[in-house]
Structures are given as C-alpha cells and as structure tokens.
Amino acid sequence: MFRKSLWPALALLAATTFAVPAALADESNASHEQFVATLHPVTGKVALPGAQATLDVSDGYSFLNAQDAQRVLTQLWHNPPQKDVLGMILPGTDAHSVLHRNSWAVVVSFVDEGYVSDADASKIDYADMLKDMQKAAHDSNPERTKEGYPSIELMGWAEPPHYDPSTHKLYWAQDLQFSKDDGASLGRTLNYSIRVLGRQGYLSLNAVAPIESLERIKADMPQVVAMAEFDPGQRYTDYNASTDKVAAYGIAALVAGGIAAKAGLFAKLGLLLLAAKKFVVLGIAAIAGAISRFFKRKQA
Numbered sequence: 001m002f003r004k005s006l007w008p009a010l011a012l013l014a015a016t017t018f019a020v021p022a023a024l025a026d027e028s029n030a031s032h033e034q035f036v037a038t039l040h041p042v043t044g045k046v047a048l049p050g051a052q053a054t055l056d057v058s059d060g061y062s063f064l065n066a067q068d069a070q071r072v073l074t075q076l077w078h079n080p081p082q083k084d085v086l087g088m089i090l091p092g093t094d095a096h097s098v099l100h101r102n103s104w105a106v107v108v109s110f111v112d113e114g115y116v117s118d119a120d121a122s123k124i125d126y127a128d129m130l131k132d133m134q135k136a137a138h139d140s141n142p143e144r145t146k147e148g149y150p151s152i153e154l155m156g157w158a159e160p161p162h163y164d165p166s167t168h169k170l171y172w173a174q175d176l177q178f179s180k181d182d183g184a185s186l187g188r189t190l191n192y193s194i195r196v197l198g199r200q201g202y203l204s205l206n207a208v209a210p211i212e213s214l215e216r217i218k219a220d221m222p223q224v225v226a227m228a229e230f231d232p233g234q235r236y237t238d239y240n241a242s243t244d245k246v247a248a249y250g251i252a253a254l255v256a257g258g259i260a261a262k263a264g265l266f267a268k269l270g271l272l273l274l275a276a277k278k279f280v281v282l283g284i285a286a287i288a289g290a291i292s293r294f295f296k297r298k299q300a
Contacts, residue, residue, distance in 0.1 A: 001220045005149065005238050007188060013274055020072040020258065027281070029099075032076075032099055032216070035071075035075070035239070036094075036095050036096055036098065037070075037078060037098065039068045039071070039072070039095040039098075040065070040068055041062035041063060041064055041068075041090060041092060041093065041095045042057070042062065042063050042065070042066070042103040042209055043059070043062055043095060044056070044057055045059045046063050046065075046087070047173070048077070048086050048087070048108070048110070048203075049084055049196075050066075050109035050110055051086060051201075051203055052198075052200070052230060052231045052233075052234040053110070053196075053198065053203055053229060053230045053231060053234065054228075054229055054230075055089070055108070055227045055228055056226075056227050058223050058226075058227060060091070060092070060163050061088050061089060061090065061091060061092070061093075061223070061227075062092060062093050062094065062095070063089055063090070064087055064088040064090065064095065065087050066085055066086050066087050068087075068088070068095075068107075068118070069085050069086075069088035069107065070082065070085055072088060072098050073085065073107070075265070076098060076099075077097075079259060082107075082109075084109045084111075085107055085108070085109055086108045086109055086110060087107075087108050088105055088106065088107050088108065089105070089108060089205070090103075090105055090106075090155075091103060091104060091220065091229070092118070097287070100138060102210065102213060103209070103211075103215060104192075104208060104209035104213065104216075104220070105207065105208065106205050106206065106207040106224055107192075107202070107206050107226075108203065109203075109204045110202075111201045111202055111205055111219060112200055112201040113201050113202075113245075113248075113253060114200065114201060114244065114245035114246050114247040115197075115198075115199060115200070115201075115210055115239045115244050115246050115247060115250070116180055116197050116201075116202055116247045116249065116250060117237075117246065117247070117251075118165060118168065118197065118251050118255065119250065120248065120249045120250040120251050121163045121165065121250075124161075124251065124255075125292060126157070126160055126255070127159050129211050129252065129255065129256060130154070130156065130157060131259075132139075132202045133154055133256060134154045134156075136190070136233065137154045140152075141153075145181055149179040150168075150179060150180055150186055150198060151178070151179045151180075151181075152176060152177070152178055153176070153177040153179070154174060154175070155175040155176065155177050155188070156174075156175050157172065157175070158171065158173035158174060158175040158190050158191075158192070158211065159171070159172055159173035159192065159214075159218060160172060161255050163251055167200075168196070168235075168237075169194065169195070169196050169197070169225055169228075169235040170194070170195040170196075170197070170251060170254060170255070171192070171193065171194045171195070171225055172192075172193055172255055173190055173191065173192040173193070173214070173217070173218075174190075174191045174193075175188060175189075175190065175211055176188065176189045176190075177189075180285075182221060183274065187256070188189055188210070188211035188212075189208065189210070189211060190208065190209045190210065190211045190214055190217060191206070191207075191208060192206075192207040192208070192209070192212060192217055192221060193205070193206055193207075193213055193255075194206075194207070194221070194224065194225055194228075195254050196225075196229070196230070197236045198226045198234050198235060199230065199233075199234045199235060199236060199239050199240075199244060200228040200234060200244065200245070201247070203228050203230075205216060205224065205225075205228065206295070207221065208225070215238045219224075222245070230271050272298050
C-alpha cells in the first residue's frame, strides 16, 4: 500500500516517453540501411549485469545491447539519452525491424527500488482502476496542451493486467489515443508493459506497436515474458525481510503508472509510445489522484 506521505510527490510526477517514428522505412533509404549494418543483434542467453538477470532470447528474436539500443533510441528515433536502458529485444534475427512501421521493439531496463510486495495483487479491481486512470488522463489534457503536448485519452485495456504469482511476472496493455489541439487524431498506440519482479527491484520491459498489431503482439509477448529471469540469489523468492529494501508501492502502482523513487525523488520511468506518422514526445497523465482515490475506495 502507498505511504500517504508520498502522494503529494506523485502529483508532481511527469513520466517521460520515447518517440518512435512509425513510417521510417516504407521505402529504401541508404543511410538507414547503413545505420542498421552497424548494429550487432545477438541471440541465445544474454547477461544483464546491471540487473543481475539473464535474457534467454528465443529463436526468431534478437537483442541489442545497451550501446546499440541507445543509438537506436537517440540517433534513429531521435529521443534524448536514457541512461537506464539495458538493451532492446527485437522480432527477427537481424535489426531491420527497427525501421519497420508494423513491427515492435521492447526496451529493457531495471528499476532498483527494492522488493515490490505482491500482497495487493489479488485485491485489485482493475475496472475501477481503469476508470480512475482514464479520468486522470483526461483531466491532465488542458495542462498538456498548454505546454504544447498532444492530448491523450486512455481508451481502455488492450490487454487486462495479469499477474502470475508463481513466476512473479506482470503484464498488461493500454490502448491510447493522441490528438492535436484542434482535435485531429494523431493515431492509436498499443503500449504493452511487462514487469518481472526480483529481490532488489524489477525488470521493466516496455513494448510499442500500432494498435492494429494487437493480435500479433498478444501472440509474441508470452515468449518475451518467458525470456527474462533474475539470476540465482536475486529472484523474488530470495527476498530476505531482515536485510532487503522494500519498495514503497505494490502491484497496483506498477500498473497505474510504473512509479518509482530514486534518491528520495520520483524517477521518470518511460512508456514507449508510438503515434502514427508523427514523432511524439509526451508526458504521461498525472496519476496521483487516480491512485489515491483507488486506495481510499478500497479502505472504505
């Protein structure tokens, strides 16, 4: 459960996002091909030292290390640097998918905020949570548009949240709609999130694709979920209550916004967002009100 003293800080949270161009490779582009040729996708078992975890990259998929992933994010997709990125999972055994409009990518990072208790997992009413998140997103739009950002509407769960207590893995997907000041649509985005809980924190795997690719993503993501495991001694079941740090939030917070605290301040954890035919840099809706209302209702 949230500590009430943290709620005011939540109101100030504005999560950053990645911008991903949707139509980067609809036609041959020599510079893009040259860029892809400098990437080094790998398969098989990949160590993630920064997270004390391992990815077992399945056949038909590949992985870009932190340096290559940063280059894709910054040089190809024109995002600001993201120091916490550990790498990127791609469909296919080469890196050409980073150019394709109808493909997807999963950016991997680690949040070292401590052990996230799953005690609330079976008690969460995700239908109620969705309503609060939708209202929070809608209510934030005047400020968003004032600051020059597109408005955002959370249309619903593209995939309702699922938590597996045996593997301590959580995944869900959101259907997001972006619009310009005049109401013109910037397109729909599928934001698919995976969290793998560990002893010291959690792996954050964030995938993005056009909403039209939902069925493909739903087919692919179970394999991606299965790839990530913490190393022995760092798994969720290795938690030591007498020595290990406990996060200030639980499963509900991960779904509601991926909240984390670092050095006493709330970190800016990204959602990968893709808006059709546009480069979009967004701030996520303020979620403190939604979370506080959700827990107050549960306590009533």
